[in-house]
Amino acid sequence: MTPALPAIIYPVALPLMGAFLLPIAARSLPELAGALGRVVVLVSMAVSAMLASSVWSSGPAVSAMGGFAAPLGIVFYADRLAMLFVLALHAGVFLFWPRGRGENAGAFTLMLTLLGGGSGLALSGDLFNIFVFYEIAAVASYGLAASGGGRAGYAAAIRFLILGSLGSTLALVGIALVYGATGTLNLADLARLAPRMLNNPLGLSAFLLLLIGFGVKAELTPVNTWAPEVYGAAPARVAALLAGVVSKLAIVVILRFLVLAFPMPAARAALLVTGILGVIAGELAAWRAPNLNQAFSYSSIAQLGMVAMAFSISGPAGIAAGVALALHHAVVKPAFFMLADRWRAPLESLKGAAKDSPLAAGLFVLLSLSIIGIPPLPGFWAKFLFLKAAMASSWSLVWFAAAVMLAATVVEAAWLLRAISAFYASAPQSAPRPPRPGMEHLGPALALGALLLAAMIFTAPLGASINALADEAGGAQAIAARVLDKGE
Amino acid sequence: MRRHYPQHRVIRPMGHQGNHGRLAASALFLAGLGLLLFNLVASIPFGHAPLHVGRAILERASGETGADNIVTAILLGYRGLDTLGEVTILFTAAAAAGMVLASAGRGQAQGEDAGFIFRTAAWMLFPFLLVVGAYIIIHGHLTPGGGFQGGAILAAAFFTPLLASPASPFNHRVATLVEGFAGLAFIVIGLLGMLGGGQFLTQLFGKGAPGALFSAGSLPVLYLAIGLKVGSELAGLMASVFGGKEKA
Structure with a gap:
């Protein structure tokens, strides 16, 4: 019935991976830290857009984390409402990305965790x-x-x-x-x-x-x-x-x-x-x-x-x-x-x-x-x-x-x-x-x-x-x- | 800075009178809230909780995940995503605190050196704390313990010398590296679970014999990542607070 779509974890997983790596990048490449963060947001936005179009065309999707079916495990449920706000959050984070370079790495990291956390909020x-x-x-x-x-x-x-x-x-x-x-x-x-x-x-x-x-x-x-x-x-x-x-x-x-x-x-x-x-x-x-x-x-x-x-x-x-x-x-x-x-x-x-x-x-x-x-x-x-x-x-x-x-x-x-x-x-x-x-x-x-x-x-x-x-x-x-x- | 907000009194010195009024209001609020919660809790039939999901998990946890420690089976198996979230909350809090501390001026309030005896004892404790921490992390799927507890002990190993002498060296660069890659490892293991048609965080490597050190598939690896992440994060945060010497 409802298609299992494991990929709906990506709007959470990609920003969090970016957030974990950003402090390292900021230490060695302070000039590029901000740009790297923006790239992560863009990639995650593209993946989310693909997921959203699939949800729009073929209906809501479910993913049971760890393969443990609901109600024992945690499920992600992606319907139009969830995907709409996931996309809105991505657009907002991209548009209002903080200015500056490596010295602002803390704010970049927080933006990425906000993105991952917010997407999870909509999908969980x-x-x-x-x-x-x-x-x-x-x-x-x-x-x-x-x-x-x-x-x-x-x-x-x-x-x-x-x-x-x-x-x-x-x-x-x-x-x-x-x-x-x-x-x-x-x-x-x-x-x-x-x-x-x-x-x-x-x-x-x-x-x-x-x-x-x-x-x-x-x-x-x-x-x-x-x-x-x-x-x-x-x-x-x-x-x-x-x-x-x-x-x-x-x-x-x-x-x-x-x-x-x-x-x-x-x-x-x-x-x-x-x-x-x-x-x-x-x-x-x-x-x-x-x-x-x-x-x-x-x-x-x-x-x-x-x-x-x-x-x-x-x-x-x-x-x-x-x-x-x-x-x-x-x-x-x-x-x-x-x-x-x-x-x-x-x-x-x-x-x-x-x-x-x-x-x-x-x-x-x-x-x-x-x-x-x-x-x-x-x-x-x-x-x-x-x-x-x-x-x-x-x-x-x-x-x-x-x-x-x-x-x-x-x-x-x-x-x-x-x-x-x-x-x-x-x-x-x-x-x-x-x-x-x-x-x-x-x-x-x-x-x-x-x-x-x-x-x-x-x-x-x-x-x-x-x-x-x-x-x-x-x-x-x-x-x-x-x-x-x-x-x- | 160029921004100035005359309309907003940022620090509000409370008058003596206002202070009492606020205290009374807060006490009243807390008493009301307490009464409400007490009544609610009293209305729950004690000892007859509908363990709808809980019982099902207790019955099959060990078999489904291969972990002898049921707490671990729940934390990393059934609710593995929550655990990733909790690690992320800690990471976010450390990043936010680090950001504020960095701009507020690190190491301004450096404490005093505690003396030769404390310094020596702290370094003598170091290897033992490392071993205990590692043991607790590695056996997390078998015995009580795991990544969070063991990670806190690992952090203590690095942090005790700093308490004894704020001038002790602390390598923030390595801490950042370990922290970042450990977090990455957790997510990558989760994504690898999706390769064979599974879902995020589906267990890898087979379940093994329950009770063996190499059992429960990828759960011990997840705990290792958590332990390293929690350890480096706590140690790094403490080092920022207590003014560990930045060593590039």
């Missing part, structure tokens, strides 16, 4: 194995948060580490509760056992503990206090990568837990409430933020709240909306972080920035229109999918969430337009000219802007494949059958 079908990959990605992010150096960076990284470790500990307790109650860690196995064994207060508290733990990376309220500080103090490339892609991987994992192991209304309600809180808190804080970098950090919290709200709607419509919102944010927010890297001064001193850097300001306008949700742009379709799914749902809390999202859109539009009007205002003669984003900022931002426009042109096929992806990811029993009933 085992609760504890997911936790292990989550820890790899988390530890790599703590290090990358400090990679800019400076006291602010270290302080932010330490607080991130403390909050993250506390979250991981709670998640581990949640995993222990699941194992204690069901005797299995395999998500496909749990999909069969959960309705009978986890549909109780114990199961709900296990989900809440997992939500807290994985919510740290997914920037869910209230465990996201690290985000504005880390995104302010870390290099812009790291902020772009963490906010853009890594946070999405965490929330996709939460979706997997929800679909496979915790199919109960109370768990959905918990995710929906954290989403609503995140949208409200994030947009209000962005409105009051002292500069653009902080505003984008807070708005990233709000956007992930929207993804959480969408994922809490049961059925494929909610998953499709959440994936669309997540993809859109993964394209737009990193570009915003790159543009805002030089524009960290308060808005008043950015007056006239458009005159000096028309391209950057124009891109800023395009991205803003999309994130607000102006019709032909992809951001509109993502929000539209969410509203459609919410209206089709019979759950009144979801209608409230939809109203919150519309209100948040107004707030978001207000502060983005405030920034845009500052850019296009005429600067007073005496004022110093605002700094201009350099090519190292504009390059990745332009690439992402082009991707956004391409997505606008290909909206129809994109929408169709997101729907197919959501159908596939939402069918818990079909997934269980693919993983557990092999061949016979």
Whole structure:
């Protein structure tokens, strides 16, 4: 039935091999260390693209590690959802690869372990194995948060580490509760056992503990206090990568837990409430933020709240909306972080920035229109999918969430337009000219802007494949059958 | 640096009042969390855990993997990928710490020399620690122990002289080499398992007679890689922290 595809380990194995070898290469060939890392990312990306095309054409694939069939061993399960985010992570890591040479080898190594860990997070079908990959990605992010150096960076990284470790500990307790109650860690196995064994207060508290733990990376309220500080103090490339892609991987994992192991209304309600809180808190804080970098950090919290709200709607419509919102944010927010890297001064001193850097300001306008949700742009379709799914749902809390999202859109539009009007205002003669984003900022931002426009042109096929992806990811029993009933 | 964040107070000195408030809030939170967890754990029927997967593994582990030590059969066989992940977490943490320490200025806080007796004793311990560590790694599939435990002992062998005298030489270059190639070896062994139509980490070389030194296929080789990796990583990290002299 489901083809066994041992090659789905490569998106994990190749980056980790690169990570282990990079410190050696950096000692003997410091000039080439960065380039070698990029080559590893490219090779892994090419292999992942081949795997993704095979998954797209011939359906999900399974690999039982060590040849030990599920549920005894660990399985990797590659469906469209997993491969999509594996590819997004590869693209993000390649685009936001740290600058510098051998002296920056530590950051290169951490990028590669983040890539391997993140890919494993998307592909693994085992609760504890997911936790292990989550820890790899988390530890790599703590290090990358400090990679800019400076006291602010270290302080932010330490607080991130403390909050993250506390979250991981709670998640581990949640995993222990699941194992204690069901005797299995395999998500496909749990999909069969959960309705009978986890549909109780114990199961709900296990989900809440997992939500807290994985919510740290997914920037869910209230465990996201690290985000504005880390995104302010870390290099812009790291902020772009963490906010853009890594946070999405965490929330996709939460979706997997929800679909496979915790199919109960109370768990959905918990995710929906954290989403609503995140949208409200994030947009209000962005409105009051002292500069653009902080505003984008807070708005990233709000956007992930929207993804959480969408994922809490049961059925494929909610998953499709959440994936669309997540993809859109993964394209737009990193570009915003790159543009805002030089524009960290308060808005008043950015007056006239458009005159000096028309391209950057124009891109800023395009991205803003999309994130607000102006019709032909992809951001509109993502929000539209969410509203459609919410209206089709019979759950009144979801209608409230939809109203919150519309209100948040107004707030978001207000502060983005405030920034845009500052850019296009005429600067007073005496004022110093605002700094201009350099090519190292504009390059990745332009690439992402082009991707956004391409997505606008290909909206129809994109929408169709997101729907197919959501159908596939939402069918818990079909997934269980693919993983557990092999061949016979 | 050019970046300056006036809006962000990075170091927040806590007032005396705020300190008490925070303590009270934290105590309240911990008490609540404790109560919640206690109730949860109390609601689990103790001694009647559904050992759905556990029992199946206990029954067949020895036969399926050839390892006498069931813990090893689980760690390297059924959950070998988790173990690769754990080694990677350690590697990542060491890389991150090394990066921060390198830019914060290595060896600034060098300790004092502990004197002749400690120095000599540390070097006298060296060969014994090496032998014990190697023994524990190599017999990991037969008796309690294995790569993590033995690796920690190997690290201690190199690290004890540094504790006795921070001026002791430590070869970071060799440590990096061993660390990198040991990690590589683990993954390569896993990939080799895919050659004969198997999957990642499928055992190689046949299972052998349970209890023999050469049994359990490639599992002892994996443990050897883990031991070398953990040992060189811990020793290298400690040497960075305590300011071992960089010897190119």
